[in-house]
Amino acid sequence: MDDVVTKSKDVTLLEVLDRVLNKGVIISGDVVISIADVDLIYLGLKVLLSSVETMERLRGAPMYSPYQEPT
Amino acid sequence: MKTEATERGLVYLYCVTGEAPKRKDGVRLSDKPDRQTRAFGQGVYCVSHQDLYAVVSNVEESEFGEENFRKNLADLEWIKTRAATHENVIEDVMKHTHVIPFKFGTIFNGESGLKAMLDGHADSLKVNLKRLKGKEEWGLKIYCNMEKLIDVIPREEAEITKIEKEINLSSPGKAFFLKKKRDEMVRNAADKRINQYGQESFELLRGLSVESRINRLLPKEVTEREDTMVLNAAFLVAGDKVAEFVQAADDLKAKYRGRGFDFNCTGPWPPYNFCAPAEEKS
Numbered sequence: 001m002d003d004v005v006t007k008s009k010d011v012t013l014l015e016v017l018d019r020v021l022n023k024g025v026i027i028s029g030d031v032v033i034s035i036a037d038v039d040l041i042y043l044g045l046k047v048l049l050s051s052v053e054t055m056e057r058l059r060g061a062p063m064y065s066p067y068q069e070p071t
Numbered sequence: 072m073k074t075e076a077t078e079r080g081l082v083y084l085y086c087v088t089g090e091a092p093k094r095k096d097g098v099r100l101s102d103k104p105d106r107q108t109r110a111f112g113q114g115v116y117c118v119s120h121q122d123l124y125a126v127v128s129n130v131e132e133s134e135f136g137e138e139n140f141r142k143n144l145a146d147l148e149w150i151k152t153r154a155a156t157h158e159n160v161i162e163d164v165m166k167h168t169h170v171i172p173f174k175f176g177t178i179f180n181g182e183s184g185l186k187a188m189l190d191g192h193a194d195s196l197k198v199n200l201k202r203l204k205g206k207e208e209w210g211l212k213i214y215c216n217m218e219k220l221i222d223v224i225p226r227e228e229a230e231i232t233k234i235e236k237e238i239n240l241s242s243p244g245k246a247f248f249l250k251k252k253r254d255e256m257v258r259n260a261a262d263k264r265i266n267q268y269g270q271e272s273f274e275l276l277r278g279l280s281v282e283s284r285i286n287r288l289l290p291k292e293v294t295e296r297e298d299t300m301v302l303n304a305a306f307l308v309a310g311d312k313v314a315e316f317v318q319a320a321d322d323l324k325a326k327y328r329g330r331g332f333d334f335n336c337t338g339p340w341p342p343y344n345f346c347a348p349a350e351e352k353s
Contacts, residue, residue, distance in 0.1 A: 009214075013151060014294060015210060018286070018303070020154045023343035024174035025196075027188055051179050 073140045082118075082185050083111065083130040084177045085160045086170040086341065089200040092124050093115050095163040102149045104129060105231055110160050111135075111153070113330050120186045121193040126164050127185065161341045169204050171196060172341035199346055204236070206281055208345060209338030211320060213272065213302040214294075215265055219331030268332065269302040272323050279316045280306040282345055298333060305344035 094108050094115075103133030110128045112167045118125045133139055143149045157175050162309040164170055189196070225231045231253060238249045277283040286303040294300055308316045320336035327334065 006138075011157065014289070015212075016158045017151070017154055017293075019172075019210075019290065019340060019343040020157050020175045021150070024172045024173075024341075025177075025346050026174050027177060036333075046160075054164060 080181065081130045081132060081135050082127050082179045082182060083135065083336055084173050084179065084185060085110075085115075085126045085128075085157060086164055086172045087189075087196055087200075088124045088126065088164065088168045088170050089122070089197065089204075090124070090168055091119075092126050092164045092170075093167040095166060097167060100126065100164075101279040102123075108160075108163070110156050114148055118182055118185055118241075120189045123189055123193060124194055125185055125189065126160065126170075128160075130178065135176070140176065141180075164323060165339075165341055168242050169200065169206075170341055171199055171203070172227075172343050173344045196338075203307075203342050203346065206307050206342070206345075207310065207313055207339035209280075209306045209308050209316060210271070210340060210341040211276060211302065211304045211306065212300060212335045212337075213269055214333040214335070215295060215301045216298040216331035216333070217261065220261050220264065223258050223330050224264070225253075228256070228260050231260065265301050266329075268330075272327075272334070273302060273304055275319060275323070276304070276306055276316060279312050279319060280308050282307040284344055286344070298331070301332075305340075307342060307345045308338075 094100055094105070100108070100115065100117040102117055102119065104116045106114050110114040110147055111130050111134065113128045113130065115126060115128045118127055118282065134143065142218045143153075154175055154285070161170060161172050179188065225235060234253045234256065238246045238253065241249055273283070273285070283304060283306045286305060288303050291297075306316070317336065317338075320334060324334035
């Protein structure tokens with residue numbers, strides 16, 4: 001159970017951003033940064049949605065359906 | 072007694088708990104800004120309402136007011152430090168109590184705005200708190216070094232071994248076409264393996280989880296890694312299964328390491344992936 005479990009610092013920032021910016025309960029507070037602004041955040045991160053799509057297309061079909069409902 | 076700033080200023084929400092939240096050191100979190108636990112320069116405190124507890128801090132209009140917030144979101148360094156603060160506050164609370172984490176930048180006008188939200192969502196928050204009790208979120212990201220994978224494949228695929236022998240015995244002209252064919256076979260074999268290993272690993276870990284989900288892949292610009300992300304998954308694991316889950320992830324990492332795969336299993340995380348009330352799922 002060595003390196004697998006540790007939240008090493010480098011990994012953590014990416015992991016944190018991947019969760020904190022994209023997940024968590026989304027309730028519009030009084031300061032409304034709408035869902036559309038998620039893309040704004042992603043622009044800040046130089047992540048264009050299209051680049052994700054392109055990558056998946058290049059690799060052929062996505063591994064799984066992009067979104068899988070929990071059972 | 073509330074100060075005017077608390078009533079009228081911006082209140083930043085980190086997470087909601089079903090029992091009184093504690094500070095990292097185990098002391099109950101105050102209902103007034105606590106100087107000992109700071110976030111964004113202000114003390115963290117707790118607002119109790121509807122038998123729920125909201126962990127919050129006040130934030131400055133100059134930083135989190137709608138217009139300024141929007142501007143700040145274009146600043147990657149700003150996002151990095153603030154997102155880390157958001158996570159740290161929640162992780163401290165999570166040490167003692169299970170939580171429902173909110174998305175970065177959930178902000179209300181004063182405590183009244185926050186309480187109005189709690190009024191509207193109390194039932195679903197309570198249902199979800201109950202559902203999440205005793206469970207942990209774990210994440211698995213699998214990366215693949217394509218060059219390394221492509222390097223091991225010919226030795227393991229009989230057909231590719233065969234065509235390579237043919238190439239060695241062929242004239243340059245014929246070898247050229249055979250090489251093209253071989254490269255295509257190798258690429259297909261690589262894709263097949265990535266899918267197969269990813270699917271098998273996901274299914275195995277899913278079997279040890281209560282819930283699971285697959286998230287979109289992050290491109291290299293974000294991961295800043297040489298290798299390619301091929302799976303981004305999250306699992307909700309019951310407390311008594313965590314050791315088994317981690318061991319299984321560890322075994323998978325060891326199993327595929329020699330083939331160019333890197334398994335990154337991290338946790339426990341606040342249950343970001345498993346907390347959204349149905350109607351607010353992104």
